Amino acid sequence: MTKINCEISYDGTRFSGYQIQPWSRTVQGELEKALAKIHKGAPIGIHASGRTDKGVHAKAQMAHFESMYNLTPAEWKRAINSLLPSDIYVNEAIDVPGSFHARFDVVEKEYRYFIWNEQEKDVFKQNYVYQFPFALDICAIQQACRHLEGSHDFTSFSSAKAAVKGSKVRTLYEVSCRRDGNQIVFVLRGDGFLYHMVRIIAGTLLDVGRGRLHPESMKDIFAKRDRQEAGDTLPPQGLYLWDVRYEPSAFAE
């Protein structure tokens, strides 16, 4: 058996999210359909670094599978891409040791959230950014970002519906905000993310940018451990799973 890990990009617009579901078009469903075709109909499970919601995009999702076939990574990439629909693409395939797991071995994930800070609508951006028409104080947002970095209990910044057992403490290595013309991007890197965490943090940062929340108030929001204290959950189309990182040792035999 060989184990292959794929770096995958997808435009989330026309998917009901990553995870396979009956009767819905999902990224996992399309990947497993392609792998089954390569394996003459035999079902091949694919294991991703995590799910993404309906409408959320990926620049670099990671997912592994096992096969009895002995193809080179370049052959796997070509074979799978030839069977995928036009909104999913395998950027790269690599051989990994049998011990590798695309989800359990993750040490860091990076998400980016893109805001189009403009009053006039741009029809070409509607599925790829979140349009926000009001003026934003980027300095205030950057101050709030500093309070979000580090290890915290992110209960207030995760969906109250989430059924996570155990700790809601996560460590964010980077929370930053950059403006480039009318485009604003939030970059979040961390050891793990709770359900809706990036979209709620992004919504809270917009409240800071509009002057509705003080940058210092992030501390109070953490302390209250109450979803009601943070800002809105922003819509999915601005969100991108940007990168997934592993220890080099995860790739060693």
Added chain:
Amino acid sequence: MTKINCEISYDGTRFSGYQIQPWSRTVQGELEKALAKIHKGAPIGIHASGRTDKGVHAKAQMAHFESMYNLTPAEWKRAINSLLPSDIYVNEAIDVPGSFHARFDVVEKEYRYFIWNEQEKDVFKQNYVYQFPFALDICAIQQACRHLEGSHDFTSFSSAKAAVKGSKVRTLYEVSCRRDGNQIVFVLRGDGFLYHMVRIIAGTLLDVGRGRLHPESMKDIFAKRDRQEAGDTLPPQGLYLWDVRYEPSAFAE
């Protein structure tokens, strides 16, 4: 009666083209549906500068309509946009004299064709550019562009299926090619365009860029008046109706 001219942008991906057709989702159909709602169900015809095909985009299509209502241009813009789907947007509405016609008064149109000159697929660009993986000689393309400018019989560069009566002579004021990183754009400005003319010119310019055609051969292609002599018709997703221009006098009472 007032006459209003609208500058409209649309993402052509999910439309069966501009022109209204039964059972199909069209740009004209969506615009007329919005206008009928504003006019309590009364049908209001909208007259565009011309059609665009399935999958072709517009940054600035122009279209006029007449109404008995007396709204300001800003009110028209807001009213129509509030009823349009998310992939069409009225950028601007202006009052025009009763003599104005969005199609008959056109003096110049500009189209742009975008090429993504990269081997690796970008899932986020698939509906918005044409991906072409081979190396291109931009200087040779620019030489060919110079031969395309001016007044010519464009029979060889238009669809053989087109049912145009009369002259196929058109004047191109500008045919140019620019590279910006991996993106190449062809800009075409002229007094009129035959069916598929921009997409066939773009396909012919790619043949020049690959060395399959000499820049000088544009002259022979014109002379033969035969669609078979020119290059392929490139797909619609790289094509944008970029601007439509009128004489200032067309807007004068």
